[in-house]
Amino acid sequence: MQDTDHVVLDIQNLVIAFEQLSGDVTALRGVNFQLKQGEILGLVGESGCGKSLTALSSMKLLPKNAKIVEGDIRVNGRSLKGLSESKMREIRGKEVSMIFQEPMTALNPLIPIGRQIEETLLIHMDLSRKERYNRVIELLNAVGIPEPQARFHQFPYELSGGMRQRVMIATALACGPKVIIADEPTTALDVTIQAQMLKLLRNIRDSFQTSILLITHDMGVIADLADRVAVMYAGKIVEIAPVEELFDHPTHPYTVGLLNSIPSMIGDEDGELQSIPGSVPDLKSLPIGCSFQARCLYATDACIHEDPALKLIGPDHSVACWNPLQKGEG
Numbered sequence: 001m002q003d004t005d006h007v008v009l010d011i012q013n014l015v016i017a018f019e020q021l022s023g024d025v026t027a028l029r030g031v032n033f034q035l036k037q038g039e040i041l042g043l044v045g046e047s048g049c050g051k052s053l054t055a056l057s058s059m060k061l062l063p064k065n066a067k068i069v070e071g072d073i074r075v076n077g078r079s080l081k082g083l084s085e086s087k088m089r090e091i092r093g094k095e096v097s098m099i100f101q102e103p104m105t106a107l108n109p110l111i112p113i114g115r116q117i118e119e120t121l122l123i124h125m126d127l128s129r130k131e132r133y134n135r136v137i138e139l140l141n142a143v144g145i146p147e148p149q150a151r152f153h154q155f156p157y158e159l160s161g162g163m164r165q166r167v168m169i170a171t172a173l174a175c176g177p178k179v180i181i182a183d184e185p186t187t188a189l190d191v192t193i194q195a196q197m198l199k200l201l202r203n204i205r206d207s208f209q210t211s212i213l214l215i216t217h218d219m220g221v222i223a224d225l226a227d228r229v230a231v232m233y234a235g236k237i238v239e240i241a242p243v244e245e246l247f248d249h250p251t252h253p254y255t256v257g258l259l260n261s262i263p264s265m266i267g268d269e270d271g272e273l274q275s276i277p278g279s280v281p282d283l284k285s286l287p288i289g290c291s292f293q294a295r296c297l298y299a300t301d302a303c304i305h306e307d308p309a310l311k312l313i314g315p316d317h318s319v320a321c322w323n324p325l326q327k328g329e330g
């Protein structure tokens with residue numbers, strides 16, 4: 001659970017657009033949320049809703065054709081907006097780290113894993129060679145890699161997928177960042193390894209009070225790990241609430257649809273996965289009004305004419321919907 005209300009990552013009304021030949025396309029449309037110290041905040045939504053873009057903005061690692069149109073990103077109170085690339089290199093790894101979905105693409109295949117973790121320490125910390133070695137061994141131990149002295153010299157291909165993911169987590173942890181962004185950290189792993197990885201992330205939060213922004217399309221992973229959940233749709237947060245509240249009383253029809261797509265939550269006898277009818281709208285031609293209107297069973301006139309803003313509807317629970325479901329509905 002979160003320890004304090006200290007905000008470590010503050011995303012303020014973030015609008016991001018892609019420059020394209022046919023004109024700018026707005027992919028994030030005013031995203032707002034705060035990640036508190038020691039908190040695990042899940043960011044969920046279907047493919048293309050802007051989860052990765054939100055994650056990448058938190059490290060100012062945007063694609064070349066993307067620009068921040070409005071808003072700000074603050075890490076420990078410091079705005080990233082005006083910072084140069086060299087300043088950002090000081091912040092990445094030290095204050096905010098990222099764990100990617102596929103460790104094989106993030107790790108250098110030609111360098112022993114111990115040296116790769118050491119590299120991060122070299123950039124950010126003033127340690128002797130011996131101190132760096134000891135720190136790497138300590139990190140390998142902390143992420144549950146057996147025989148760390150022997151593993152130090154191994155290359156990524158000599159490790160299993162789960163072990164490689166642990167190496168990535170050790171690298172992310174190396175300099176004691178306040179925030180870890182985990183983008184689909186378990187998607188590429190098989191089910192038993194996934195469970196171990198979720199346990200490891202929970203232990204890291206508990207041991208170091210690290211805050212984790214957990215990006216996933218998997219509501220099961222959210223149920224397991226997150227304290228709070230933000231649901232994204234077409235570049236906006238449409239609902240945000242503590243995890244139990246969101247699972248017990250979802251109010252946005254889209255959130256209800258996502259929850260219904262978890263097999264174990266379906267009451268029907270076949271246990272069939274219900275997918276949400278329709279598809280995510282094209283960002284180039286979003287309707288006026290609510291972007292979920294075409295897929296929504298509850299859409300009314302208001303939904304067609306005006307896009308609802310995110311509004312507080314209970315303690316720590318906000319929704320952007322003209323007709324939010326009441327308790328027991330849906």
Ligand SMILES: Nc1ncnc2c1ncn2[C@@H]1O[C@H](COP(=O)(O)OP(=O)(O)OP(=O)(O)O)[C@@H](O)[C@H]1O
Pocket residue numbers: 018027045046047048049050051052053054063065217283
């Ligand atoms: N380099 C780019 N140029 C143009 N549009 C892009 C680019 N990168 C992403 N987009 C668009 O921005 C939107 C948000 O993408 P993003 O990758 O953040 O979605 P996501 O929710 O993380 O999806 P997924 O779960 O598939 O990773 C998408 O509509 C995507 O097509």
